[in-house]
Amino acid sequence: MKLKSIALAAAAAAVAVSSLLAAPAAQAQAKEQFFPGLPYRTGPYGPNGTPWANGYADYLKLVNAKGGINGVKIVYEECETGYDTARGVECYERLKGKHGGATLFQPLSTGITFALTDKAPVDKIPLITAGYGRSESQDGLVFGWNFPLAGTYWVGADVLIQHIAKKEGGFDKLKGKKFALVYHDSPYGKEPIALLQERSKAHGFDLQLLPVTHPGVEQKATWLQIRQSRPDYVLLWGWGVMNSVALKEAQATGFPRDKMYGVWWSAAEPDVKDVGDGAKGYNGLAMQHGAHPNAKVTKEILALVHDKGQGTGTKEEVGSVLYMRGAMSAMLAVEGVRRAQERYGKGKWMSGEQTRWGLENLALDQKKLEALGFGEVMRPVSTTCADHMGPAWARIHTWDGSKWGFTSDWYQADEAIIKPLVKATAAKYAAEKKITPRTPQQCQS
Amino acid sequence: MLYRENGQFKTNYRADQQIFPIRQDRIAVALLLAAAFVAVPLLADEYLLRAILIPFLILSLAALGLNVLVGYCGQISLGAGAFMAVGAYAAYNFFVRIDGMPLLAAVLLGGACATIVGVLFGIPSLRIKGLYLAVATLAAQFFTDWAFLRIKWFTNDSPSGSVAVAGLQLFGVPIESPVQKYLFCLGMVVVFALLVKNLVRGHIGREWMAIRDMDVAASVIGIRPVYAKLTAFAVSSFIVGVAGALWAFVYLGSWEPAAFNINRSFDLLFMIIIGGLGSVMGSFFGAAFIVFLPIILDQALPALGNAVGMPIDTATVSHFVFMIFGGLIVFFLIVEPHGIARLWSTGKEKLRLWPFPH
Numbered sequence: 125m126k127l128k129s130i131a132l133a134a135a136a137a138a139v140a141v142s143s144l145l146a147a148p149a150a151q152a153q154a155k156e157q158f159f160p161g162l163p164y165r166t167g168p169y170g171p172n173g174t175p176w177a178n179g180y181a182d183y184l185k186l187v188n189a190k191g192g193i194n195g196v197k198i199v200y201e202e203c204e205t206g207y208d209t210a211r212g213v214e215c216y217e218r219l220k221g222k223h224g225g226a227t228l229f230q231p232l233s234t235g236i237t238f239a240l241t242d243k244a245p246v247d248k249i250p251l252i253t254a255g256y257g258r259s260e261s262q263d264g265l266v267f268g269w270n271f272p273l274a275g276t277y278w279v280g281a282d283v284l285i286q287h288i289a290k291k292e293g294g295f296d297k298l299k300g301k302k303f304a305l306v307y308h309d310s311p312y313g314k315e316p317i318a319l320l321q322e323r324s325k326a327h328g329f330d331l332q333l334l335p336v337t338h339p340g341v342e343q344k345a346t347w348l349q350i351r352q353s354r355p356d357y358v359l360l361w362g363w364g365v366m367n368s369v370a371l372k373e374a375q376a377t378g379f380p381r382d383k384m385y386g387v388w389w390s391a392a393e394p395d396v397k398d399v400g401d402g403a404k405g406y407n408g409l410a411m412q413h414g415a416h417p418n419a420k421v422t423k424e425i426l427a428l429v430h431d432k433g434q435g436t437g438t439k440e441e442v443g444s445v446l447y448m449r450g451a452m453s454a455m456l457a458v459e460g461v462r463r464a465q466e467r468y469g470k471g472k473w474m475s476g477e478q479t480r481w482g483l484e485n486l487a488l489d490q491k492k493l494e495a496l497g498f499g500e501v502m503r504p505v506s507t508t509c510a511d512h513m514g515p516a517w518a519r520i521h522t523w524d525g526s527k528w529g530f531t532s533d534w535y536q537a538d539e540a541i542i543k544p545l546v547k548a549t550a551a552k553y554a555a556e557k558k559i560t561p562r563t564p565q566q567c568q569s
Numbered sequence: 570m571l572y573r574e575n576g577q578f579k580t581n582y583r584a585d586q587q588i589f590p591i592r593q594d595r596i597a598v599a600l601l602l603a604a605a606f607v608a609v610p611l612l613a614d615e616y617l618l619r620a621i622l623i624p625f626l627i628l629s630l631a632a633l634g635l636n637v638l639v640g641y642c643g644q645i646s647l648g649a650g651a652f653m654a655v656g657a658y659a660a661y662n663f664f665v666r667i668d669g670m671p672l673l674a675a676v677l678l679g680g681a682c683a684t685i686v687g688v689l690f691g692i693p694s695l696r697i698k699g700l701y702l703a704v705a706t707l708a709a710q711f712f713t714d715w716a717f718l719r720i721k722w723f724t725n726d727s728p729s730g731s732v733a734v735a736g737l738q739l740f741g742v743p744i745e746s747p748v749q750k751y752l753f754c755l756g757m758v759v760v761f762a763l764l765v766k767n768l769v770r771g772h773i774g775r776e777w778m779a780i781r782d783m784d785v786a787a788s789v790i791g792i793r794p795v796y797a798k799l800t801a802f803a804v805s806s807f808i809v810g811v812a813g814a815l816w817a818f819v820y821l822g823s824w825e826p827a828a829f830n831i832n833r834s835f836d837l838l839f840m841i842i843i844g845g846l847g848s849v850m851g852s853f854f855g856a857a858f859i860v861f862l863p864i865i866l867d868q869a870l871p872a873l874g875n876a877v878g879m880p881i882d883t884a885t886v887s888h889f890v891f892m893i894f895g896g897l898i899v900f901f902l903i904v905e906p907h908g909i910a911r912l913w914s915t916g917k918e919k920l921r922l923w924p925f926p927h
Contacts, residue, residue: 165884174884204867204887209821209828210624214864217620235825238731242822246745258729309718311729311825318728335718338827549728556665557735 155473157193157461158223159184159454161202162215162231168339169207169364171394172446176232177202178437179450182425184458185436189428193461195471199223205236207364212236213243220247227461227479228252230453234312237270242557244269249476250460250483254453255280255388255411259315262542263550264484264512265561271483273456273505275411275516278545279537280387281316281359283518284409285323286535288357288385299328304350306343306370307361309335316361316387318549322541340366347373360386367395375402382407385520392445396523404525410445412502413452414521415528417443421451421497445528448501455496456505459488484509484567503534509567572920588766605755610748618747621864626754627815629856632840633758633765633849634808639838640847641769642801643781644694645702648709649809649837651690654829655713656683656810657817658723661732664818665725672737672744676757676818680811686713687806694798698784710831717826733823750819757815761808766849768804777801778847809837843901845910854909862897866890 163177164170184198192198201222203215212231220226228250231237237257244251245268252271253261259278261270289295305320307313317333324331332353334346340362347370350358358379360370367390374381382405386395391408393415416422422443430439441447464474464482474482486507493499503517520532554561572593579585589595613622635649660679664670690709694702717723717730724732737744744753768774776797779787788794817824836859844855867890874881881889905912919926 163883165882166887170884177883202883204883206887209824213821214620214624217616218868221614221616234729235731235827238729238733238823238825239821242733242735310827311731314729338830557733 155196156199156223157196157227157473158199158201158225159457160216160219160222160226160229161200162205162212162219162229162233162236163202164205164207164232166204167206167208168341172364172389172392173207173232174437175392175394175441175444175446176450176453178435178441179447179452180230180454181436181450182429182442182447183421183451183454185429185434186421186425187454187458189432193458194465196461196465196473198458205231205233207233207235209233209235209239213239216240216243220249224473225249225475227474227476228457228483230254230457232256234258234315235310238311241267241270247476248480250480252453252457252460252483254456255449256312259319260546260549260553262511262513262546263561264508264510264567265563266550266554266559267512268562269480271460271507271512273483273486273507273512273514274452274502275388275518276513277312277315277361277387278319278542279513279516280409280411280518281319282323282537282541283535284359284385284387285320285327286538287520287532289327295327301329301357302332302353302355303329303357303359304332304334304353304355305359305361306334306336306346306350308340308363308366309337312363312389313361316359319541319545320359322545326541336362336366336370339364341369343369343373347377347379350379351377356383358384360384360390362386362390362395368398371396371399371403371406375399381405382522385409388449388518391521391523391528393441393528394446401525403523406523407520407531408523408528410519410521410528410530411449412517413445413448413498414519414530415443415445416448416501419443419448419497419501420494420499421455421501422448424497425451452498452502455498456483456486459492459496460486463487483507484512486514509562509564572917572923574921586770588770602759606752610752613751615747618751621861623747623751623754623820624816625856625860626751626758627812627820628837628840628860629853630754630758630761630815631809631812631837632844632852632856633762634805634810634812635837636841636844636846636848636852637765637769637777637808638801638805640841640845640851641774641781642777642798642805644691644798644801645699646706646805647703647831647834647838648687648690648706650829650831650833651706651709651713652683652687652806652809653813653816653833654717654826655686655806656680656813657824657829658717658732659683659810660814660818661734662723662725664734672739672818676811676814679814680807683810683813684803684807687802687810688799691799691802691806694802695795707831710834714826714830729825731823731825734818735822737818744819754815754819757811761811762849765804765808769849773797773800781847839898841908843898843908845908845913848908848910850913851908851910854913858901858909863890863894866893 164173181200184200188198203219205212205215226249230252234256237253240251250269252273254274257272259276261267261272262276289298320331336343336346362370384406386408388409388411396403425442429435460483461474461479463485464478468478484507486505488505490504505514507514517534517536519530519534521528522531574591577592638644638646656679659682660675663678664675693705724730744750776792779792780797784794821828840855840859843858845851870886870889871881
């Protein structure tokens with residue numbers, strides 16, 4: 125009897141589920157451009173993943189409110205990854221065929237990016253990894269479908285060293301200085317090491333590597349080492365809860381916060397808010413943008429999305445650092461599609477392959493950025509087939525106890541150091557994966 | 570009425586000792602295999618194959634391996650994720666360092682390396698038992714996490730510590746499309762399931778079970794605990810290692826040690842506890858439960874919310890999935906503490922008497 129009722133209940137549930145699953149599939153249309161989302165709003169990285177995802181969703185809503193991409197409306201659907209690679213792969217598979225086919229993916233996780241890098245060329249869907257992912261994927265000839273627009277970790281690390289050298293009074297002053305890199309022990313945290321080692325060889329500074337295991341709540345041992353070795357500067361390469369824990373430990377250890385520099389994923393409101401005054405003076409990289417509560421695009425989102433009651437998150441977070449990064453990432457994606465439409469037909473649906481052309485030929489000058497409301501937020505971005513990153517500009521911003529404010533001028537990474545590193549690493553990847561790099565002729569098609 | 574062995578007389582030992590003594594079972598299994606090998610590749614779409622069936626098959630294989638150790642030999646292990654990692658990274662090193670290494674050989678050699686590590690970490694089982702052993706195998710988990718994060722040689726000096734493989738092929742046939750990958754995994758799973766089924770029916774499986782039920786009594790009747798326990802560790806780690814190599818090569822393609830963290834070990838242990846300890850079938854049920862259920866819930870909840878006019882946002886869905894999933898685990902453990910496999914066999918017993926139960 126008991127068995128029978130369980131079997132009946134299971135059968136009923138199965139029928140209900142299958143009918144529900146079948147329903148949305150029927151609505152697929154070709155005229156709408158589908159932007160899938162792979163956010164994480166839960167788990168240890170949720171507090172940082174949420175504002176990014178909200179910014180991303182809100183910007184797409186803004187585009188729709190303004191009439192879409194030359195009339196083509198955007199459909200957005202999310203699938204929660206929890207920052208877990210296996211779940212991210214499942215989400216990617218689930219979303220890539222929906223609503224007529226995904227335009228592009230932005231996984232917001234270096235681990236998921238690594239896993240999807242192999243799948244993107246097969247499915248012909250571009251991956252935008254604005255400010256994360258593989259640093260060598262800047263090489264568009266080898267990585268045909270990856271777009272680390274706006275910056276890679278090598279750029280970030282390079283700019284930090286430049287800034288510190290400038291503060292010290294020149295690169296020659298770095299000799300004998302001690303740097304400690306406190307990093308998330310994952311591909312994400314390990315990315316900058318290659319570049320920092322190059323720089324350390326060139327300028328004669330000492331680099332100490334201090335890994336922190338996921339999720340980074342336990343850092344007592346790490347900071348004990350810092351207390352012993354007394355580095356001149358600490359570079360923080362954390363994500364999620366790891367950042368605020370690091371700042372609290374720094375406070376407890378008495379390490380001066382103004383000698384701490386975080387990468388752009390370690391320099392947003394959720395990282396410092398809990399620490400409050402304890403994080404005062406802490407510096408972070410601003411990848412193109414920082415916090416922009418007064419930018420034109422922020423005001424537009426507030427007026428056209430939030431005031432209509434369609435905001436994804438709270439009103440307060442609009443304009444915060446990670447929110448702006450989500451909005452900027454969405455803007456780059458939308459502009460890629462718009463650029464593709466210029467070649468393949470305005471007001472038409474763009475496939476993944478066509479979108480790739482658009483992303484490879486981005487030409488966002490200051491005038492266009494002003495029109496989009498990003499005038500004061502970022503500097504122009506333009507890409508080519510060989511260079512999938514474009515000019516990457518960064519600034520330093522500092523937490524004053526209540527908000528982030530810019531404290532430096534614009535920097536650009538030193539091509540002389542980045543270029544050979546990208547070439548060498550990409551070539552190694554191509555050899556391992558048996559990829560034949562594209563020739564410039566192939567780029568035109 | 571349909572399912573009973575009346576009239577099926579066995580006239581020789583061979584017929585009496587076969588894996589499925591009941592004809593209906595044989596037909597059902599043959600149909601199932603035919604469906605899995607023929608119908609699924611024809612009918613299933615890419616999402617079903619790549620995101621659901623392939624991980625299900627590979628995790629079933631890993632659960633099967635763990636079931637040999639925990640379910641049949643009674644040695645609780647929390648190191649399954651570690652042995653998967655050893656299998657994956659060993660296979661990777663064989664694959665990229667030796668030119669022209671065939672995929673199958675790399676995967677099996679990965680399993681062989683996992684065997685060695687498994688036996689090594691199985692040695693403490695000769696002295697410690699039960700939960701204490703579980704803690705000792707936990708050491709394997711932390712050790713491999715450490716080794717694959719820190720020792721650069723294992724990851725072929727990749728700067729980020731993430732490794733990737735490409736150009737998989739089996740006897741000249743590329744393993745690239747979802748259908749090819751699915752068939753490759755299915756083939757491996759069928760072979761290993763048959764192997765395990767026969768091992769546990771044979772004298773070695775009986776030794777494991779004797780050790781599990783009462784090791785003192787087993788040694789009194791002449792079973793060597795050293796031999797029985799270490800073979801269980803060896804067979805289990807081999808299969809888990811092969812599953813790890815498949816998980817890395819076929820499912821992920823590019824991975825980092827986090828793919829085999831402690832959660833993977835827990836997942837596998839839950840699979841066999843929910844599915845049924847000491848049952849080949851149970852490994853599959855458990856893997857299906859753990860793989861399918863969250864995905865189904867994750868897709869059904871938003872649809873359900875939309876149907877009743879209450880859109881649920883992604884974070885809430887994710888929280889609900891955790892709660893319902895946890896609730897269902899508790900429900901199943903209360904209703905049937907011996908796992909879904911026991912539910913299955915109870916069902917078969919009832920079916921034999923149907924429609925006239927006494």
